Amino acid sequence: MWRGVIYRLLQAIPVVVIFAVLVFMLLQLLPGDPAVAIAGSEATPEAIDRIRTQLGLDRPLLEQLLSWFNRLAHGDFGKSLILNQSVVSAVVERLPVTLSLAFLSLMITLPAGISLGVLAAYWRNTWLDSFVMVTALLGVSMPSFWLGILSVILFSVTLGWLPPAGYVPITQGLWPWFSALIQPAVVLALFQIGFLARITRSAMLDVLDQDFIRTARAKGVDEWHTITKHAFRNTLIPVVTVTGIIISLLIGGSVVVEQVFALPGIGRLIVQGILARDYPLVQGTMLIFGFSFVMINVLVDIVYMLVDPRVRFG
Amino acid sequence: MLPRIPRSFLLLSIAAATALFATSPSRAQTRGGTLIYSTVGGPASLDPYMAGSLIELEVIHEIFETLVAMDENYNAKPMLASKVDISNEAKTFTFSLRKGVKFSNGQEMTSADVLASFERFKKVSTNAPLLADVDKYETPDTYTFIVHLKSTNAVFVDLLKSSTYPLVVLPASQKDKPAREVEIIGTGPFKLGEWQKDSHLILLRNENYTPDESAGDADGFAGKKTVYLDSVRYNFIPEANARLAALQTKKSDVIGDLTLDLAKRLDGAAELSTLKTFPYCQQYFVLHASNGLTANPLIRQAVREVVNVDDILAATGILSQRNPSMLYPPSPYYAGDMAAKYYDRKDPKKARELLKQAGYNGEKLVLQTNSNYPYMRDSILVLSEQLKEAGVNADVQVIDWMSNSNNLQRGTGNWNVSTTSFCSPPLLGPPQWKSTVYTFPHIEKDPAIDAAFDSLFKSADQGARKKAWFDIENRFLDQAYMVKVADTGSLRGYNTTRVGGLKPYFYLRFWNTWLK
Numbered sequence: 001m002w003r004g005v006i007y008r009l010l011q012a013i014p015v016v017v018i019f020a021v022l023v024f025m026l027l028q029l030l031p032g033d034p035a036v037a038i039a040g041s042e043a044t045p046e047a048i049d050r051i052r053t054q055l056g057l058d059r060p061l062l063e064q065l066l067s068w069f070n071r072l073a074h075g076d077f078g079k080s081l082i083l084n085q086s087v088v089s090a091v092v093e094r095l096p097v098t099l100s101l102a103f104l105s106l107m108i109t110l111p112a113g114i115s116l117g118v119l120a121a122y123w124r125n126t127w128l129d130s131f132v133m134v135t136a137l138l139g140v141s142m143p144s145f146w147l148g149i150l151s152v153i154l155f156s157v158t159l160g161w162l163p164p165a166g167y168v169p170i171t172q173g174l175w176p177w178f179s180a181l182i183q184p185a186v187v188l189a190l191f192q193i194g195f196l197a198r199i200t201r202s203a204m205l206d207v208l209d210q211d212f213i214r215t216a217r218a219k220g221v222d223e224w225h226t227i228t229k230h231a232f233r234n235t236l237i238p239v240v241t242v243t244g245i246i247i248s249l250l251i252g253g254s255v256v257v258e259q260v261f262a263l264p265g266i267g268r269l270i271v272q273g274i275l276a277r278d279y280p281l282v283q284g285t286m287l288i289f290g291f292s293f294v295m296i297n298v299l300v301d302i303v304y305m306l307v308d309p310r311v312r313f314g
Numbered sequence: 315m316l317p318r319i320p321r322s323f324l325l326l327s328i329a330a331a332t333a334l335f336a337t338s339p340s341r342a343q344t345r346g347g348t349l350i351y352s353t354v355g356g357p358a359s360l361d362p363y364m365a366g367s368l369i370e371l372e373v374i375h376e377i378f379e380t381l382v383a384m385d386e387n388y389n390a391k392p393m394l395a396s397k398v399d400i401s402n403e404a405k406t407f408t409f410s411l412r413k414g415v416k417f418s419n420g421q422e423m424t425s426a427d428v429l430a431s432f433e434r435f436k437k438v439s440t441n442a443p444l445l446a447d448v449d450k451y452e453t454p455d456t457y458t459f460i461v462h463l464k465s466t467n468a469v470f471v472d473l474l475k476s477s478t479y480p481l482v483v484l485p486a487s488q489k490d491k492p493a494r495e496v497e498i499i500g501t502g503p504f505k506l507g508e509w510q511k512d513s514h515l516i517l518l519r520n521e522n523y524t525p526d527e528s529a530g531d532a533d534g535f536a537g538k539k540t541v542y543l544d545s546v547r548y549n550f551i552p553e554a555n556a557r558l559a560a561l562q563t564k565k566s567d568v569i570g571d572l573t574l575d576l577a578k579r580l581d582g583a584a585e586l587s588t589l590k591t592f593p594y595c596q597q598y599f600v601l602h603a604s605n606g607l608t609a610n611p612l613i614r615q616a617v618r619e620v621v622n623v624d625d626i627l628a629a630t631g632i633l634s635q636r637n638p639s640m641l642y643p644p645s646p647y648y649a650g651d652m653a654a655k656y657y658d659r660k661d662p663k664k665a666r667e668l669l670k671q672a673g674y675n676g677e678k679l680v681l682q683t684n685s686n687y688p689y690m691r692d693s694i695l696v697l698s699e700q701l702k703e704a705g706v707n708a709d710v711q712v713i714d715w716m717s718n719s720n721n722l723q724r725g726t727g728n729w730n731v732s733t734t735s736f737c738s739p740p741l742l743g744p745p746q747w748k749s750t751v752y753t754f755p756h757i758e759k760d761p762a763i764d765a766a767f768d769s770l771f772k773s774a775d776q777g778a779r780k781k782a783w784f785d786i787e788n789r790f791l792d793q794a795y796m797v798k799v800a801d802t803g804s805l806r807g808y809n810t811t812r813v814g815g816l817k818p819y820f821y822l823r824f825w826n827t828w829l830k
Contacts, residue, residue: 033720045723047440054493082358083511084494094512149555157562164559165352165551167513262551264513272512276358277716 001305008301012294019290020072020283024065027279033057034081034277055081057279068283077287078280082272087284090269097167097265100177101257102250104185109192109246114239116193117200121208122227124201132197139194144253148187148260155183165262184261188253192246199242203235210234236307244300248293343814347829348516348545351822352557352566356515356550359494360506362482363439368737371477372821373548375535376517377418378482378500381409381428381459382475383535386819388645388741390475391536393526394423394483394501404468404774411457416522417485418505425453430486432461438493441479443749466772468779469745476746477535477820478738503541503825515548517824532826534819542815542828558807561586567812567829568822572805574631585811590633591804591818593642595737597634597689599697599797600722601730603757607679608730612672614794617679617731619665620700621797623658629696630689633803640740640747640787640798646776647744647783656791657798665704678709682729686715690733693799697731722754735802741820744770744783751790762789 035051052058059067071078077087120132156164162183168176207213208231216226255267262268266285273281357370362378365371383393392398394415399408415423429451436445447467452460463470474481488496498506503523507516519541529538549566551557558576560566562583572588580586599621601614608614627634638657639650679701683694691712698708711729713721721727722734739750748767751757763786770782790796808816815827 030716033716033724036716036720036723046443048723051440084359090511093510145553149553152556152559156559160563163565164563165553165556166549166560166565260553260556262513262549262553262556264510264550268512268552272355275716 001302004305005298005302008298012298015294016287016291019294020069020287021065023283023286023290024068027277027282028061030274030277034279036277068280072287077284080273080281080284081278082276083278083281087281090281091266091285091288094264094266094269096169097263098251098254098258098267100170101181101185101188101254101263101265102247104178104181105188105192105250106247108185108189109196109250110243112189113193113196114200116197117202118204118227118232120197120201121204124205129201132201136194136197139190140198142190144187144191144256145260147190148184148257151183151187152260167263167265181263184257184263187260188250188257191253192249195249196239196242196246200235200239203238204231207231207234237304240300240303240307244296247296251289251292343540343542343828344830345542345828346544348547349543349568349813349824349827349829350547350549350566351824352549352551352560352569354550354552354554354557354571356509356511356513356548358511360498360509361438361494361496362480362484363435363441363496364479364493366440366478368821371480373515373517374480374482375477375502375821376504376546376824377498377502377506377520378480378484379502380474380480380482380535381411382471384475384477384742385534385536388534388642388743390471391533392529393536394428396528398471400471402774404466404470404772405463407461407463407470409459409461411459412524412526413457415501415524417499417501418520418522419485419499420522421485423483423485423501424456425459426456427486428459428483429453430489431481431483434484434489434491435481439479439481441476441481441749444473444476444479444481466774468774469771472743473745476738476742478742478746503539504546507545512550514550517546517548519544532817532823535823539825541825543824546824561807561809564809564812566809568806568808568816570804570806570822572807574633574805577805577807580807585809586807587810589806589808589816589818591806591820592635593741593801594804594820595735595802596637596640596740597693597733597735597799597802599693599799600732600734600754601794601796602725602732603793603795604725605728606730607674607677610672611793612668613674613679615792616665616668616672616674616704616706617697617701618656618791618794618797619659619661619668620704620706621658621697621799622660622700623800625700626693626696627800629692631692632689633805634800635803637801638798640790641743642740642801645743647780649784649787652784652788653791653798656794660700662700662704665701665706669705674706676705676707678707679731680709680711680729681731682711682713682718682721682727683733684715684718685712689802690718694731694733697733725754733799737820740801744779744786747786751786751795757795760789760793760795 035048035055035057068078079086080090083090116132120129123129152164155162162179166180168180170177213226213231216230254265255270258265258267259271270282270285273285353369355369357373359370360374362374365374379393381393381395382390385391394412395409396412397410411425417423432445432451436442447463447465449462449464483501484496485499503520504517505520507518509515523541525538525540531537532539551560554571554573554576557569558579561569577588580588601608601617603609623636638653639648641648643650681694681698683691685691694710698710701708718732721729722732736750739747766782766785770779773779773782812829813827814830
């Protein structure tokens with residue numbers, strides 16, 4: 001198994017390098033000038049040029065790319081133009097927010113998505129199945145910014161149950177942390193619940209038609225054990241795959257939700273960076289994101305090997 | 315003869331002080347508490363010399379102060395200087411500093427700090443050309459600072475009041491700090507407490523703050539500042555609905571950047587109200603005077619002739635009001651009557667005549683705007699329809715704000731008409747319009763405007779300066795380098811049962827504001 005893990009890690013290196021080059025090139029393709037964002041819309045062209053020189057934006061692209069790679073090789077992800085702090089420290093400051101949001105959202109998504117999928121499959125072609133699938137479709141279809149706004153109006157303004165925006169670190173108390181995050185976490189989870197429920201239902205339907213399920217029932221195993229012990233365990237491969245994707249989507253989806261609920265996380269950092277054409281910030285953050293996604297996939301592969309001993313890599 | 319400016323910088327007389335005392339508002343103010351203000355975003359940097367965005371400046375003016383500051387009527391008034399003496403030829407400016415003014419670190423402000431600040435400003439500021447004509451500085455004693463210019467500049471003091479890229483006084487220890495790396499130490503009523511970028515910023519009462527006891531009540535950025543609040547917390551909430559919800563749920567005392575639509579949700583809420591601020595900014599159509607069709611003044615004038623302001627304002631739905639001029643009343647330079655003949659022309663027939671004279675033959679006229687600011691996009695869409703009515707082949711391009719702004723400032727992107735808003739120059743007055751006028755490289759240097767600006771800067775007589783500005787504004791609007799749309803306002807919301815003393819102004823000011 002360790003050989004497989006090392007093989008997957010080695011495979012990840014060229015992926016991250018290619019990703020880094022792509023991120024750099026894509027950002028350069030974006031129109032707009034970071035010096036303009038920093039100088040302000042009323043600055044003179046001379047002032048803008050002065051800032052471009054200060055930031056090294058007047059150097060050739062290849063020189064900027066090589067210089068970035070050189071710094072990356074030394075563990076330096078660069079310095080944000082607008083925040084005036086290192087990209088790594090900016091990301092580290094905001095990581096707890098995004099991870100808290102993703103964690104809470106995942107804790108809602110997994111039980112809700114899997115159980116809804118299993119229920120829909122077990123009672124296939126009944127009103128429950130239709131209800132779950134329509135709800136899943138709605139969850140997948142509704143934009144999270146719109147859901148977020150509706151949720152704030154209902155739960156914060158009308159009912160007064162939850163704070164409308166902002167983040168409270170867990171160090172200031174479990175309840176304040178939870179009440180600040182539960183609303184955005186549910187909004188973020190709704191899309192993933194629908195997605196996971198549909199995949200789980202589909203995988204479960206395949207398994208429920210298998211001979212070994214029929215055999216288990218014929219041998220008199222009760223339905224609870226047939227479903228949980230025999231059927232569900234055999235749906236785990238697609239569910240684990242989707243869970244890996246969902247974790248990536250949760251981090252990606254945080255870009256919108258953090259903006260709506262004013263959560264100072266990595267998603268908001270990226271939006272801020274893109275709007276201001278803060279190349280080092282966006283490059284560094286995207287690279288850290290990309291690296292995380294690659295690692296999540298490696299982890300998913302390891303889980304495959306644990307769940308199904310037949311799976312081997314390398 | 316001395317220019318009129320220095321007279322306005324004499325210390326307030328005892329009579330004025332007595333009058334102030336007699337007319338002070340009832341002192342129901344209470345001291346203490348934390349006011350929570352939710353804004354659309356937080357500052358990227360608090361280096362005053364690099365600060366051009368309203369978000370940054372709103373915080374900066376609570377922490378730092380300038381030698382002279384802008385009052386309610388946009389005139390320069392002493393702040394850290396007690397008076398300014400100007401030599402006859404307006405080349406030497408002697409600033410007498412207020413004694414006993416302390417920075418938030420407890421150190422007293424002296425002429426050495428002022429000198430170091432001017433030197434750092436020249437080195438790092440985006441607005442460094444402000445000091446380009448300085449010959450030398452002198453600090454004959456602890457409380458006197460003298461600026462010698464190479465040539466006459468009758469409006470130098472007026473330029474120093476600028477609230478954008480403000481030339482605030484920093485401790486001399488900050489002299490060699492690179493751009494955006496300055497320590498946040500000012501002489502203002504508040505000092506920086508906690509700052510978590512993207513989340514919140516907390517200002518604390520500056521216990522070392524030394525108010526100008528001789529000044530009148532708060533007057534713009536000038537006047538006596540009294541600090542009642544223990545602290546002000548700025549929460550950065552980009553989503554407008556969430557900001558409004560924060561006010562409605564009493565998680566915020568004041569919120570910024572409300573739209574007219576959202577403000578309707580405050581109707582009927584007894585304890586919540588809106589705070590409308592005029593003047594704030596001015597919206598213009600900018601015409602590319604060195605690209606294709608709009609290089610021809612007749613075409614530019616045709617564009618001006620089709621503009622129907624009311625239709626545009628109805629479509630944009632932002633807080634706005636009509637004003638033909640590039641300045642606001644009661645500025646002595648306000649030229650509303652003169653500018654009226656170029657404003658809200660809504661005359662497509664005249665536009666057709668001008669187009670015919672220009673030999674227009676249905677070529678494409680590119681209108682470029684952005685999707686980030688809906689009011690800009692909507693006003694360009696309405697303008698395109700108005701142009702089509704006059705027979706113009708208008709092509710609308712909607713791009714992102716960064717690209718749009720970049721194209722505007724560099725003249726790139728092959729556009730003919732675009733739109734933007736100016737906030738500082740209309741407030742600060744004619745001298746500040748100069749750099750803005752020439753910000754756009756596509757507005758060709760116009761000898762008539764150059765000569766008038768030269769006269770404006772060199773005339774000691776205000777009458778002559780006024781005439782120079784009228785010539786500039788007339789030329790600018792006549793040649794349709796830009797077409798004025800409207801004055802746009804700022805709409806904020808606040809809790810009337812919680813907040814006292816809050817007055818509408820260009821930036822929110824939390825001095826002389828208290829919690830009830």
